[in-house]
Amino acid sequence: MTSPLLEQLIEAFRVLPGVGQKSAQRMAYHVLERERDGGRRLSQALAEAVEKVGHCTRCRDFSETGVCATCASPSRDARMLCIVESPADRLAIEQATGFRGLYFVLQGRLSPLDGIGPRELGLDRLGDRLGEGEVEEMIIATNPTVEGEATAHYLSQLARGHGVKPSRLAHGLPLGGELEYVDRGTLSHAFGSRSEIPQ
Numbered sequence: 001m002t003s004p005l006l007e008q009l010i011e012a013f014r015v016l017p018g019v020g021q022k023s024a025q026r027m028a029y030h031v032l033e034r035e036r037d038g039g040r041r042l043s044q045a046l047a048e049a050v051e052k053v054g055h056c057t058r059c060r061d062f063s064e065t066g067v068c069a070t071c072a073s074p075s076r077d078a079r080m081l082c083i084v085e086s087p088a089d090r091l092a093i094e095q096a097t098g099f100r101g102l103y104f105v106l107q108g109r110l111s112p113l114d115g116i117g118p119r120e121l122g123l124d125r126l127g128d129r130l131g132e133g134e135v136e137e138m139i140i141a142t143n144p145t146v147e148g149e150a151t152a153h154y155l156s157q158l159a160r161g162h163g164v165k166p167s168r169l170a171h172g173l174p175l176g177g178e179l180e181y182v183d184r185g186t187l188s189h190a191f192g193s194r195s196e197i198p199q
Contacts, residue, residue, distance in 0.1 A: 006032070058129070060105045060122050062087050070103065077101045079136040081129070083155055085109050085143055093141060101139070104129070109142055109151040121151075123158065130162035137165045144171045144189075 006028060013024035031039040055061065056068035063069075070076060080101030084090045090103050106121040118124070129135065138159040142148035156166035172190030173182060182190075 055107075059103045060107055060125070061090055061103060075100070078134045080139065081135045081137070082139040082141055083126075084141045085148065085151075089141060089143075106142075106151070109145070109147040110154060111147050118154070123154075126155075127158060127162065130159065130164050135162075135164050137167060140166060140168045 009028045009031070010021070010024045013019055013027045014021070016024075019027070031042075052064055053062050054064070056063040056071055057066050058071040059068060061068050061070070077100050080099075081104055082090075082093060082099060082101055083104050083106065084093065085106050085108060087105055087107075090105055093099055093103075104122075104126050106123075108116050108121055110116060110118070110121065130138070138155065140152045140155050142151045142155070152168055156168070159166035170193075172186065172193065173179070179187065
C-alpha cells in the first residue's frame, strides 16, 4: 500500500504535458530519494510563479508586470506585429531570428469544438490594437495545423479590415532535408507555394 502523500505527489506531476503514470512515479521517487532540496526549490518557485506571473496587457505574453519588457522597449519596431499561438512560439522566434518588432500571443488557436473562439484568443484586444493605426504589417506565425491555418485565415481578414498588410510565415521543406524523406503533406504544400528564384 502506497503512502497517500506519495500518491498525491505522483498525481501532481501528471498535470505536466506528456507525463504519464510511470514518468510521474519516477519523478516523485527521484525527488524523495535524491532531490529533497531541489523539490523544495521547485515547490517554492512553482508557488511563486503561479501567484505572481500574469499576462501583459498589450501582447498577452507571460509577465510579472502590467506591460512586459518587450512591449515597453522603445527599441522595438511597433509597425511590425508578429502573431504567435504560445509564449514558447514567441521565444523560438525571438531566439532564432533578428525580428525587432512586437508580438501578440494568442494563448491558443481557434478550435470551435473545444469552445475556443475569437474572444478566448483576445482577438477583440488585437482588433483594438490594429485600430490604433501604428501597425503596418501583421506577421501571422501560427502553426501549420488545420486549426492554425483556420486561425491564420481569420487573422488575415481581421488585419485587412483594419488596413494592415497580413503576411504568413513560409512553410515547406526543412533546410538540409531530402525530398524522399519529407511527408506528402509538406511536400505538396511546398510544391504548390513555390516561388521564383530572384536574379
